[in-house]
Amino acid sequence: VNPPVAPWDDRGLLLGDGLFETLLWVDGQIRCLDAHLARLTAGCRTLGLPAPDLEAAARLCRAAPGEAGLEGGRAAVRLTLTAGSGGRGLDRPAAPAIRLVARAAAATPITTPADLVLARTRRNEGSPAARLKTLSYLDNVLARAEALAAGVDEAVMLNNRGELACAAAANLFWIVDDALFTPALSCGVLNGIVRARVLAKAAALGVETRVVATGVAALEGAQAAFLTNSLIGVRPVRRFEGRSYAPHGLIARLAVGI
């Protein structure tokens, strides 16, 4: 059973010391649960935290929709892992006791293309945390707020070298001459589960895929672009700043079954 409250000495709350996963639940089934739990475990290793009990984590995720009163349809399940309770200051206890909680909320599918702006807030390519879904997500919150302030859906984030990284809550792809491009993880990019699936599917379709470190001009010069995450799947981009993109057949082909 998922607890309703956390103590104020939780390091997730005090320091953003922890990780999360956002999972799609459709009609009683969680999509890609094993991939999410594997990524969470790998993230714990990177951050120096103990690995979660995967059976317990799966149980909490499966219980969350019912606890939220959802009986069917489509929901987002957020699994949160914190470094647990700790004393004052930055240092973790000698043996951190991680805390796991899942919560669910109804999630209607998004069927419209996305309009994007360029965020002023940058990704921190110099931190391992920029490649993880951590509880220190304020840069993403700020980038998204920039998008909402501009009246659009999402914001494209560059890193401090000026390289394209991702959107506030999605990975970024674009298409040039029927080749598929996406930023390299080393640019400060979350290792997205749908990102990996799209890259694998493109390769299986015989599409040329290029994982790159490049500036914003590449996106401005693209024929088409799209976003991915576990909730939206594949979402076409309609506009980015002054640039408009037409629908592209490759996006539809990649979206099938993702």
Added chain:
Amino acid sequence: VNPPVAPWDDRGLLLGDGLFETLLWVDGQIRCLDAHLARLTAGCRTLGLPAPDLEAAARLCRAAPGEAGLEGGRAAVRLTLTAGSGGRGLDRPAAPAIRLVARAAAATPITTPADLVLARTRRNEGSPAARLKTLSYLDNVLARAEALAAGVDEAVMLNNRGELACAAAANLFWIVDDALFTPALSCGVLNGIVRARVLAKAAALGVETRVVATGVAALEGAQAAFLTNSLIGVRPVRRFEGRSYAPHGLIARLAVGI
């Protein structure tokens, strides 16, 4: 009265969306309370959060040592401000209701000089959050963990441009030819309250002060170095990587009354 728990829908817990202050309490008095509350208010403005009720914040801070069973001596009071409860995802509610909590812990003075290493984890100079004490503090946690793993006290963080920024939980100063140097806020540096007091005191003493953007060689070539924060005040540095520093009279002069 400070609450013992937070709900799991708190955006501080889920997304690191919030700020904190660490205040020094000595024998019933909080040091520089107004300066801390002014910085907290300024941080809320930067993050787009409503300003806190300063009377309520001061009351919570003053209550915290007693709630922790402390009757006198020296304590750290941590005041935490979160963006409050929210729905799923990155977007804040239309009218965020911020949450304020203070907690205290006994804090013995540190009287030894600090040994430092260079952190691999970088500061995100491209985010306004790098100049604030935010709840998204994982990069600082990781840098500190690097220091502990190396058997030393603190880690010096560079930004992605390779410029000196700060330590994991302190501002950084160094001395060359009796001039005082510290990194500029634009390098991704917290606007430390003791940092500002030290700069003002140095100017009042007629010491040349230089706020700079420069690489790690400047620290390696310095005659002396020290750290500052509200708990340690002014703490001399003994070693940084392979470099040792002798005690320096200017550090002792700057520390008086800080």
